[in-house]
Amino acid sequence: MDKQINILKNEPLSKYSFTRTGGPADFIAFPKSVDEVRSLVKQAKNDDLPITVLGNASNLIIKDGGINGLVIMLTDMNSISCDNHEIVADAGASYIDVTIEAQRNSLSGLEFAAGIPGSVGGAIYMNAGAYGGETDKIVKSVVVLTNDAQIKSLSNQELHFGYRHSLIQENDYIVLQATFELQSGDSNDIQLEMDHFNSLRASKQPLDLPSCGSVFKRPVGNFAGKLIHDSGLQGYQSGGAQVSTKHAGFIVNVDHANATDYLDVIHHVQAVVETNYNIHLETEVRIIGRDK
Ligand SMILES: Cc1cc2nc3c(=O)[nH]c(=O)nc-3n(C[C@H](O)[C@H](O)[C@H](O)COP(=O)(O)OP(=O)(O)OC[C@H]3O[C@@H](n4cnc5c(N)ncnc54)[C@H](O)[C@@H]3O)c2cc1C
Structure with a gap:
């Protein structure tokens, strides 16, 4: 593997997962740029190592035997920028930080995500949602790295979003960046809505203990x-x-x-x-x- 990129061997993933469980990764890398992700993917292919991508590890149970091959954790790729009604965020950016950036810029649409503790990449992968909002309603496009190391932009329609589902679950694409399209709003109202959702969460969810959020999908017609x-x-x-x-x-x-x-x-x-x-x-x- 590349000597330039920080790669740890036999690293316990319980250090990173929200459940505080999980065995070791054979290798784990924390790339800081798209070029580094690309070079890791190429090397892993050359070395015949399977690749697993992690965001914030907030929706995972990693088995006790750990992960075979290379884990790429994207949390060091976390820049967020705002231009007019759009927010562009790297895949490893915290989704909560994106909601804070939206509020600061008086942009509405992301309030529902104020307490979702994942990354942008994980939110796209899962089509994360809460309190009637869902990621697919505000995603304009997503930049991915394909399994043959090509960079490609996918529109919202091309991402085939569904309930806790997106196209990313069906292939080996790595989400690199997402663009969210939001609407002008009043920053105080946006903050109040975010605070409201966060206090609902705190009253209903065991946030003081490690967990991975809701373990099961909502069955049709039930909870x-x-x-x-x-x-x-x-x-x-x-x-x-x-x-x-x-x-x-x-x-x-x-x-x-x-x-x-x-x-x-x-x-x-x-x-x-x-x-x-x-x-x-x-x-x-x-x-x-x-x-x-
Ligand atoms: C206390 C708590 C509350 C939660 N509340 C909610 C909620 O209200 N709504 C909700 O939807 N979820 C909720 N979750 C679950 C979780 O936060 C979301 O599913 C989140 O979107 C997962 O993001 P992550 O970055 O942590 O993904 P991870 O757990 O790191 O990964 C999840 C999956 O996404 C894949 N993945 C991650 N990043 C990428 C990438 N860049 N490219 C390709 N694949 C990638 C991983 O391989 C994995 O299969 C909650 C979790 C906790 C612990």
């Missing part, structure tokens, strides 16, 4: 949290992972959990809800890596 609550599963614990007593859709790390504890809780919840309601809860969180 995962309600099915889990009504099944009496809040407080169910395996090892150090527990179905939150504050928000049934969250699984929190209450006592040095590992990824196996998380997966055990997920499988138990899925089995009980399936028995009770004949509904399969599909995970929203991405489960990646190898078994120990």
